[in-house]
Amino acid sequence: MSRIHLLDPSVVGTIRAGEVIDRPAAVAKELVENALDAGSTLIAIHAASHPERLIRVQDDGTGMSREDALLALRRHATSKIESVDDLARIRTLGFRGEALASIAEVSRLMLSTRCADELTGTQVESLGGAVIQVSGVGRAVGTTVAVEDLFFNTPARLRFLKSREAEIRVLSRIVWNYALAYPRVHWKFSVEGREDTDLPEARDLLERWEVLYGRGQEDGSAEFDHEAGGIHVSGVLGAPEQARASRDYQAFAVNGRVISSGMLGAALRQGYGNLLPGDRYPLALILIEIDPAQVDSNVHPTKREVRFRDEARVFQVLRGAVQDSMRRYVPTGIAFGEGGVAEPAPGAEYGGPAGAGESGGEGTSGTATLAPAAAALKTEEALMLALDVSAAEVTAGAQVRERGDVEESLAEPEIPIWQLHERYLIAPIRGGMVIVDQHAAHERILYEEARAHLYSGTGASQVLLFPSFV
Ligand code: ADP
Ligand code: MG
DSSP: OOOOEEOOHHHHHHSOOOOOOOSHHHHHHHHHHHHHHTTOSEEEEEEOSSTTTEEEEEEOSOOOOHHHHHHHTSTTEESSOSSGGGGGGOOSSOOSSOHHHHHHHTSEEEEEEEOTTOSSEEEEEEETTEEEEEEEEOOOSEEEEEEESTTTTOHHHHHTOOOHHHHHHHHHHHHHHHHHHOTTSEEEEEETTTEEEEEOOOSSHHHHHHHHHSOOGGGTOEEEEEEETTEEEEEEEOOGGGOBSSGGGEEEEETTEEEOOHHHHHHHHHHHGGGSOTTOBOOEEEEEEOOGGGEEOOSSTTSOOOEETTHHHHHHHHHHHHHHHHGGGSOTTOOOOTTSOOOOOTTOOOOOSTTOOOOOOOOOOSOOOOHHHHHHHHHHHHHHHHTTOOGGGOOOHHHHHHHHHHHHHHHSTTOOOEEETTTEEEEEETTEEEEEEHHHHHHHHHHHHHHHHHHHTOOOOOOOSSOOOO
């Protein structure tokens, strides 16, 4: 029974034509997506040091029957959709039935595959899109596609390739992003002479992230998970101080497909608010699950970009989720300026992107961790105490509880106090330190004195030479 079929011309007409294979990374991306669609648990990618000379992707997925293997290289041959309506329900990464044909056309391609129903596998070899040999082969269930001499018959495209390093970098990015987004898959990735990585199945996103980036929970990386109005966003966010000068360490996937998106990048950036300087980009893995009918994956020839039916909504949900997660870095009570991580009132709605209007967000707040708040109170209080402000000034009950600690710390006789630039006083206290702006402290002391005089009715006064009547 053949599972792959040629798409009806009417369907082909509605699909953006021409799967574009413009560089080696595009080959890797298509082959990896096919391996994932085939339900693989192990995917091994190998590239030559000049990736246009060889890219090989090997998987342990369903494999193909002999009949399917022959059809797979034909244009518009797919097992993934049948009608236009299927596009709105699409759950697979492929659907145009074009990738293998497009790759085969500009390379020497070797496809070797076996499905569980057949005892012998099939090997198909094609050159420039023409099948030159078909043979039986003994092999495990799964598929291996080897692409050699990419663009051998389109020298113009070959000339447009960037340096070997640049092509490898883009290709690696694609592989790493998929590895991040699919922690349950065992990935192997090797590049001749420089890279040889084995990533066994990981428990969850964070474990894979830790292995890949060498940074974990103790460095501030944190998983997040949030759902609002049918949009589920999850992933891992790096600590603000790990942010980079480029977007290279940001991965976005929509319904399992790794994409790039300026809109999602902006939402992520805004979620970090003032925690980052303007020219830094946080490390992040962002997974978005959304009803396929709400997203059009068919807007870009390489499916590198998607379009959401309600972009503003997705923007709000992602930004809100990131803000929520970042709240752990922001002591409550400290209000950030416009675009910062301000503390919204419970149930508050996040505004949309510029010009997005008020389509309203789901209540995303109320889940903030309050741990930093205590630290903030402590610092505030330490300042008060360092300034010898009267106890009446410390209003919140919780603050009083901490007071003993600080008082004790400061009361220790040998406590050192440093002065910096004749402007700041720095002193260690138990579990932290206090920094006092001398000038502000002096103003505060004068204010307290004036206030005390005013309320005691014994304020400093001066008799006027001539009485003034009001
Ligand atoms: P699409 O992925 O859009 O369907 P492709 O040209 O990438 O188009 O692949 C054509 C068909 O070949 C797929 O629909 C699938 O049935 C089959 N196929 C391709 N790669 C694999 C693989 N690694 N494992 C199993 N089947 C595959
Ligand atoms: Mg495909």
